[in-house]
Amino acid sequence: MRITFITSNPGKLREAMAYLTPLGVEVQGLKFPYPEIQADTLEEVAAYGVEWLSERIDGPFFLDDSGLFIEALQGFPGVYSAYVFKTLGIDGILKLMEGVEDRRAYFKSVVAYWDGEVHIFTGTVHGRIGLERRGSGGFGFDPIFIPEGYGRTFAEMTTEEKNRISHRGRAFEAFSNWLRDKLKIG
Ligand code: ITT
Numbered sequence: 001m002r003i004t005f006i007t008s009n010p011g012k013l014r015e016a017m018a019y020l021t022p023l024g025v026e027v028q029g030l031k032f033p034y035p036e037i038q039a040d041t042l043e044e045v046a047a048y049g050v051e052w053l054s055e056r057i058d059g060p061f062f063l064d065d066s067g068l069f070i071e072a073l074q075g076f077p078g079v080y081s082a083y084v085f086k087t088l089g090i091d092g093i094l095k096l097m098e099g100v101e102d103r104r105a106y107f108k109s110v111v112a113y114w115d116g117e118v119h120i121f122t123g124t125v126h127g128r129i130g131l132e133r134r135g136s137g138g139f140g141f142d143p144i145f146i147p148e149g150y151g152r153t154f155a156e157m158t159t160e161e162k163n164r165i166s167h168r169g170r171a172f173e174a175f176s177n178w179l180r181d182k183l184k185i186g
Helices: 010-023 042-054 078-087 089-096 159-165 167-183
Strands: 002-006 026-030 061-070 104-114 118-129 145-147
Touching: 002 010, 010 026, 010 061, 010 159, 010 167, 042 061, 042 078, 042 104, 042 118, 061 078, 061 167, 078 089, 104 167, 118 167, 159 167
Parallel strands: 002 026, 002 061
Antiparallel strands: 061 104, 104 118, 118 145
């Protein structure tokens, strides 16, 4: 089965393919800008995006809205992660975290799938913000995120390794289990 992944982020597409292709799902990336509304939760942003796209895209598709939530910053950048990544960037986050002892943070990913109605799958991974950037893999905030129980950042892991424990990997796990059940595939 072929499903379109609406994203402008090649890192997300790579992770989706590594996860879903072995299950027999052909993922086709499509850059199709959609409105990301200002809302308090990733779920609301994702659901609005899917409804909007459903009138413009043929066939089943999904999108992924994700964010980094830093405890000491009351969940910032959260739903504003894409904007903050483009403006403050990793260096800006490290600056905001200078001298901050509580470095706990989590990533959350919301995958919203459309097949005539909206289906939402979520995944979270807890960890901490490193003191400096490390690694060249992954994308986005990966060089400063160290998942719980690990001494390495996501950027120091392979795609497969990151997928096994990441927010997106967990959301895809839920999504693919649901797909398998529904379509009797894989
Ligand atoms: P889309 O076109 O798919 O929306 P995007 O990069 O704009 O791509 P989001 O709107 O979901 O994605 O914004 C999430 C931000 O958080 C973005 O800057 C990402 O780089 C970052 N991010 C999301 N998932 C991440 C991950 O697994 N590792 C590191 N950073 C991540």
